[in-house]
Structure formats: C-alpha cells, structure tokens
Amino acid sequence: MALRYATTDPFEALPNSRGGVVRSAEAALAEAQLAFVQRVDATAPLLQAARALREAGWLAAHRFANALALASSMAQQADVPHVDGSHTAFGEALDVFRTAVGRHNLRELSCSPSLFAHYQVLSQQVAQHTPGFSVTFEDLALAARPVPPVTLHAQPTNTLAHLRARYERALLPVLRAHQREGAPPPDIHGALDELEACLAEAAGPDPYDFWRLATACARALRASGHTTGDADARHFYARCNLVFADHARGTPLAPRSLVRATLATLWRDFALFGASAEDADQVELLHDYGLTVDWHVAGTQASEALWEAEAAQAEAAAAARTARTRDLGVLTVNAHAYEDFLQTADASIAALSDHARQADNPEKADPGAALQAGDAAYRLGSAACALGLGHVALLADALGLAWRRRAHAGVTTPAVRSHTIVDAPDARSLDHAAEALRAMLHKIAAGVAPADSSAALAALTRAIEQGGAPDGARAGAA
Structure with missing residues (x-):
C-alpha cells in the first residue's frame, strides 16, 4: 500500500515543488x-480568490473558497467568538486553506482529509442558515468528474440471501468495535476477512460491477488502517449491507451516491501518497473510473523521502539560477516544468488523435488500442495536474475514462457481454474531446491561458454516463 510521510504541517502528502502558482488567489487569501x-x-477578497481558482481549473479549491466566503459574514457576526466557535473555526479553516493553496498540489486540495474536515465545519455553519445544505468528501474529491453507471448483475436470489446473511454476521462485531474502550477485539480481523470475502464472492464479470469496486475499497481501507475506528469506513460497510438487499430485489444499478463515495474513498490515499508495485490491480481499477495516481520511485519510506527532498532541492536550485517563469492567465508556471509538459502533451495528443480517427469504424474495434489511447490521455492528465492546469487535467482524465469504457465495450466474450451495460462512447465524442484538448494545448504553447473546458467536459460526461440496464438484470434468477 502507499507510503506515508511525517510532515510538520496539518497535511498528509508532500507539496508539489514544480506546481503552478495562482498568485492572484494567494494574494486575495x-x-x-x-x-x-x-x-x-473578508467576503470580497475570498470571492476574488474563488474566481481565480475557478479560472485556473482548481475546482476543489474553488469550492472551498466559496464555502469560506459564505461563512465569512457569519464569523464576523459572532459577538462572543470563544462561545459561539464560528469565529475561531473560520480563522483556522482560512489559515489551513491558504497554506494548502501554497503547496500547489491539486490532488491534495481534492483529497486531503484534514482540509475536508475544515470544509465540513464551514459547511455546517452555512447549513444553520440554509436548510438541507450538506457536503460529502466526494463533493471535493470528485468535483466535476464523470462517474459511469455501476452494475449489480443478476444472480440467484438464494445465493445473494446466503451472502447477505454471512455479511450481516460479520458486520455486527465491526460496527460494535468502535464502541469499546481500548484495542479492538481479537476477532475483528476475522470479521473483516469475512466481509471482504463476501464482497468478492458477489462480484460479477462486468468491469463496472459494484462489488468489484467495493472489494477494492475494503482492501484499501484495511491497508491504510481505516476500519473500525473510522466513521466513514463503518458507514461504507453498513451501506454495502443495504446494497445486498437491493441486489436481491433485482435492482440493476448501484446507488450513484454510494458509488461516488466508494470511489472517492478508494482513491483518497493513492491520490495523496501514490502507489507501489503491489497496488497495480487497484490502480487499474481506478483507471477504469478516470482516476490516476503517481507511482513510487523507491521501495521504502526513507528512500522515497530522500528522493523527494533531492528533487525539491534541484528544482529550487534551478529556479534560483534562472528564475524563469511563464504566465498562463492566472497561473504562473516554472519555465522548465512548462517545457517538459509541452513535450508530454505533444506525444499524447498525437496518439489520441490517431486513435480517435481509427475508432470511427466499429467493425475494427480494438480493445488494446483503446487502452493505449486511455493511457495516453492519463499521461496528459497527470502532467497537467502536476503543472497546475486543472481544466486540461480534468478533460484529459475524462477522455481517458471514455477510452477505457470503449475498451471494455469492445470485449466480445459472451459471458461478459451478457452482463455488461458498458456502452462505448461514440467516436464523434472522443474526437471532439481530443480536438478541445488540442485547442487548449495550442493556447498553452503560445503562452495563453487555455479556455474553460466546461462545455467539452459536459459533452464527454454525457457520453460516458449513458447506459441502460442489460436484459434480464431487473429480475433475480431463480
């Protein structure tokens, strides 16, 4: 599982030394x-920061800045701040957020549990004046990202009933464990093993089967130490029990809200800490859902931290020697990182354009070529994310997801196709998205801020999220 680092600040991951800077947002904060x-x-400067972050495509940070702006007037109205608490909470959230924006790590801004805890407190203050207002971790982690439909393939009702009975027996000690003082009971690991086994046995052949996703999430929770002591983990296990009931009733699709929560939970630690060789299967699953991670460059925490420190020192030395930067709208980037990005982008966009032209002939659909196109999009998305080009990163990741769905829909094995609802995004949507990316990259190469990708992303999202239930999926088999 991913490595973790000891940091002197409230964050979990390392700062991004090569990341772009939104100076107007930092000044406004x-x-x-x-x-x-x-x-x-403080509302006016917070709104200025939010606008700048939105323009840069830092959408999770944009949401946080908006929450600060909404809570600002309430914090100033607190006559007795130490009693009310809103004044102190607002100050802490603003301080932590300002530090986070200065770390230039887009994945951390999306997935940091520490940052989300402050966001949640701010949102609770807003909810006191706005009935029904609520936020979840995935609102930040998956902001503007498409999520495909996820299936519950038809199975014999007696099989599902047996699995659910086993799952409920194992679930009870897991839910009760956090109520006991001291260490968890010794049998808790056996109960967690049984929960994971039930999830794995329920999984079907569809690459977008919910139980495949849930199994990966359960394994990631255990590997990271988030199980009985984590409220979100207990909530996940309990909601899976309810999905077993829905599955037995013949429901063909998993609840979208649970899919988003599960996906965000699975991605969280990988986004913050990266992945190592033993995580390859889970990284592939994340790729199926349009999410990418960085790979470790070393085998131990000490060697990884040393490599990161040396890389940061080299980057700082290069910046001190040349101090060259490029301005791309509100984003200021290191000139060396900018040139490296353009080289990656040129190769990736050429590959994407070639694959999009070949995809116009469904009779020659090649799942392998579609996977290669998805990988090219993900390389571009990761490079854009590292540079701070949020709009480019989001569109590239969505295009990688579209090509992944294209690859899985090209699988012709009857046993798989009989249970899948993966609909291949049409070639036109793939081509339009690639052209939108090309236009954005041309502007970046000319030293101009790329256009907002919202329209292109919305069109691609519709193509990704389409899909109907397979025949017979609504009724459980006898």
Whole structure:
C-alpha cells in the first residue's frame, strides 16, 4: 500500500515543488486573512480568490473558497467568538486553506482529509442558515468528474440471501468495535476477512460491477488502517449491507451516491501518497473510473523521502539560477516544468488523435488500442495536474475514462457481454474531446491561458454516463 510521510504541517502528502502558482488567489487569501484579523468583512477578497481558482481549473479549491466566503459574514457576526466557535473555526479553516493553496498540489486540495474536515465545519455553519445544505468528501474529491453507471448483475436470489446473511454476521462485531474502550477485539480481523470475502464472492464479470469496486475499497481501507475506528469506513460497510438487499430485489444499478463515495474513498490515499508495485490491480481499477495516481520511485519510506527532498532541492536550485517563469492567465508556471509538459502533451495528443480517427469504424474495434489511447490521455492528465492546469487535467482524465469504457465495450466474450451495460462512447465524442484538448494545448504553447473546458467536459460526461440496464438484470434468477 502507499507510503506515508511525517510532515510538520496539518497535511498528509508532500507539496508539489514544480506546481503552478495562482498568485492572484494567494494574494486575495492573504488579504482575507488580514481582514479577518482586523475583524472586517473578508467576503470580497475570498470571492476574488474563488474566481481565480475557478479560472485556473482548481475546482476543489474553488469550492472551498466559496464555502469560506459564505461563512465569512457569519464569523464576523459572532459577538462572543470563544462561545459561539464560528469565529475561531473560520480563522483556522482560512489559515489551513491558504497554506494548502501554497503547496500547489491539486490532488491534495481534492483529497486531503484534514482540509475536508475544515470544509465540513464551514459547511455546517452555512447549513444553520440554509436548510438541507450538506457536503460529502466526494463533493471535493470528485468535483466535476464523470462517474459511469455501476452494475449489480443478476444472480440467484438464494445465493445473494446466503451472502447477505454471512455479511450481516460479520458486520455486527465491526460496527460494535468502535464502541469499546481500548484495542479492538481479537476477532475483528476475522470479521473483516469475512466481509471482504463476501464482497468478492458477489462480484460479477462486468468491469463496472459494484462489488468489484467495493472489494477494492475494503482492501484499501484495511491497508491504510481505516476500519473500525473510522466513521466513514463503518458507514461504507453498513451501506454495502443495504446494497445486498437491493441486489436481491433485482435492482440493476448501484446507488450513484454510494458509488461516488466508494470511489472517492478508494482513491483518497493513492491520490495523496501514490502507489507501489503491489497496488497495480487497484490502480487499474481506478483507471477504469478516470482516476490516476503517481507511482513510487523507491521501495521504502526513507528512500522515497530522500528522493523527494533531492528533487525539491534541484528544482529550487534551478529556479534560483534562472528564475524563469511563464504566465498562463492566472497561473504562473516554472519555465522548465512548462517545457517538459509541452513535450508530454505533444506525444499524447498525437496518439489520441490517431486513435480517435481509427475508432470511427466499429467493425475494427480494438480493445488494446483503446487502452493505449486511455493511457495516453492519463499521461496528459497527470502532467497537467502536476503543472497546475486543472481544466486540461480534468478533460484529459475524462477522455481517458471514455477510452477505457470503449475498451471494455469492445470485449466480445459472451459471458461478459451478457452482463455488461458498458456502452462505448461514440467516436464523434472522443474526437471532439481530443480536438478541445488540442485547442487548449495550442493556447498553452503560445503562452495563453487555455479556455474553460466546461462545455467539452459536459459533452464527454454525457457520453460516458449513458447506459441502460442489460436484459434480464431487473429480475433475480431463480
């Protein structure tokens, strides 16, 4: 499982030394912090920061800045801040968020549990004045990302009933474990083994089967130590029990809200800490859902930290010698990182364009070629994410997901096709998305900010999320 680092700040991952800087947002946040200290309204500079972050494509950070702006007036109205608590909570959230934006790590801004805890507190303050307002971890982690439909393939009702009975027996000690003082009971590991076994046995052949996703999530939770002591983990296990009931009733699709929560939970630690060789299967599953991770460059935590420190020192030395930067709208990037990105982008967009032209002939569908196209899109998305080009990263990752669905839909094995609802995104949508990416990259190469990818992303999202239930999926087999 992923390595973890000891840090001196409230964050989990390492800062991105080569990442782009949204200077106008950082200046606006500094102005907001000064206003907060002086007990004047900080809403205006927070809205300025939110606009700049939105323009850069840092959408999770944009959501956080908006939450700060909404909570700002409430914090200033707190006459007795130490009693009310909103003034202190707002100040802490603003300070942590300002630090996070300065770390230039887009995956951390999306997936940091520490940052989300502050976001949740802010949202609870807003909810006091806005009935029904609520936020979840996946609202930040998966902001603007498409999520394909996920299936519950038809199985004999007696098989599902037996699995659910086993699952419920194992679930009870897991849910009760957090209520006991001291260490978890010795049988808890056996119960977790049984839960994981039930999830794995329920999985079907569809690459987008919910139980495949749930099994991977359960394994990631255990590997990271998030099980009985983590409220989200207990909630996940309990919701899976309800899905067993839905599955037995013949429901063909897993609840979208649970799919999003499960996917975000699975991605969280990989996004923050990267992946190692033994995580290859889970990384492949994340790729099926349009999510990427960085790979470790070393085998131990000590060697990894040393490599990161040396890389940061080399980058700082290069920056001190040349101090060359490029401005791409609100984003300022290191010139060396910018040139490296353009080389990656040129190769990736050429591959994507070639594959999109070949995809126009369904009779010659090649799953292997579609996987290669998806990998090219993911390389571009990861490079854009590292540079801070949020709009490019989101569209490239969505295109990688579209090609993944194309690859899985090209599988002709009857045993698989009889249970799958993967509909291949049409060649036109793939081509339009590749052209939108090409246009964005041309602007970046010319030193101009890329256009907002919202329209192209929305069109691709519709193509990815389409799908109907397979024949016979609504009724459980006898």
